Amino acid sequence: MSENKFNPKIIGDFLNFSRNFTEAPMKASVPHEVKLGSTQFDVAYKEDKMRLLHFKPLTSKQVRTPLLISYAVVNRYHIFDIDPKKSWVKNLLEQGFDVYLIDWGTPSKIDKFLGFDEYVNRYLDNCVDFICDETNVDKVSIQGYCTGGTLATVYSSLHPERVKNLIATAPVIDGWKDTTVVSNIAKYFDVDKLVDTVGNMPPEFIYFCFSILKPFEQGVEKYIKFLNNIDNEKYVDSFLKIEKWLDETPPIPGELFRQWIKDIYQDNLLIQNKMYVGNKHVSLKNLNMPVFTQVAIGDHLVSPECSMPLHYAVSSTDKTLKLYPTGHVGMIASSFSQKTVLPELGKWLKERS
């Protein structure tokens, strides 16, 4: 007669998990009360809802050319300063860079008509003007992340005389080569109907796109791991910060979203040098300044195949392409980025600033 035996380890794990589940509210902060960002800054310039943040220096001597970071239009800029130990901004300040960062703000209904033209030729251009005036330089280095990388690329093409160096971190460039599920949705999307009916691209839709990216790893396993690590203060703190950041997605202005979907994902005009912004022709051949393209191999939001073509499309002879064995967020906010990505970027930028 066979005897049913329960493995004590499995029972122990189950009991631990139940205990963690019950005790989690006592051990972790309420996600919405978690504070993001730790590095000090001043709001140097403001226009409509856009703010230009100027971070306070952490070194006595600074690199001559200031660095302007163009954040993405999805989620908020806090990911660049999510945690002191993983802060992109803090690391650059410690390397002696003068760092400015654009917070695009939270668009409301009145911002529906803002498009690529306003983002590039008005907001970005005015920020560059402001920085040049304030720091007494003619050019700035621009780093753009994700969709911010696309904006920075378009800006550099239209205003090459204002850009000393361009750093494109996981930029959205070749929409047809993007193999992510986001691009699969975008390809068949009736963007005209959405913008004409709703106005801005609602955050709920962006959440849907997030939810279909690795739904089981990100939607199930991640939370089990969180509960299993509930006694690890650092893990819990970092987890809640990222979760809060993911949960704070602003709407995307309607006209910007319309051109984004049509020109980048559906018609793929940018890489073909056929895109127009504010009646001005955007050619990647105009990118004659030093260009550094950073790509994450495990990026499931902007696939490497979508970002890499930038490197081959520019006319610059001083260009660098780096592939990192990490993901979209891991490239900018992880211990890996602190140890590898940022030192390489700092070295590259210092040699050219």
Next chain:
Amino acid sequence: MENESNITDYYKKTAMFWSDMIAMMSSKPTTLSAVGPLRNLSSNLKKITSELTEANKEIVEFNNFLIEYYKQLADTWTGAQKEVSSRITKIPQNEEGLEAYKRVWIDIFENNFTGLFDSKKFSENYNSLISTELDLLKRWNAITDVMLKSANLPTKEEIEEIYEELHNLKNRISKLESSKKKA
């Protein structure tokens, strides 16, 4: 399909006929007695009736796309579960086995669902679902506009005109400022 369309046309025509008739029958007393929002509302009722009738077709379409959406999810779940079951016999029944089972489960489900979300059939159906939802929203907006008009309040379209005007003004100011700076 044709039958469905005939039924919709029948209800649409019936609704329009009676709303017109009622409006005509009641027009004399109302014009004599009312100039306020109720008078406006009664004359705009035809528009509301028309929007509601037209919405029927879209509700049916929306429902079909929604059913297909859940069917795709359910089919993928079933397929993934079958695949997990076929692999589970090869996993040893011990501590490591439980960990391996979890990994296999997540990997298979992840692959199957990513495959679905990456497919043309999912994208087409999902986008049709959103598109029909937006059609319904358009009708809802049209009905709300009628109500707003009746209450003498600005409609969505009128507010958007102001937004657009403001947007153009801001752009003009920005261009003026920039040309002034260059000069």
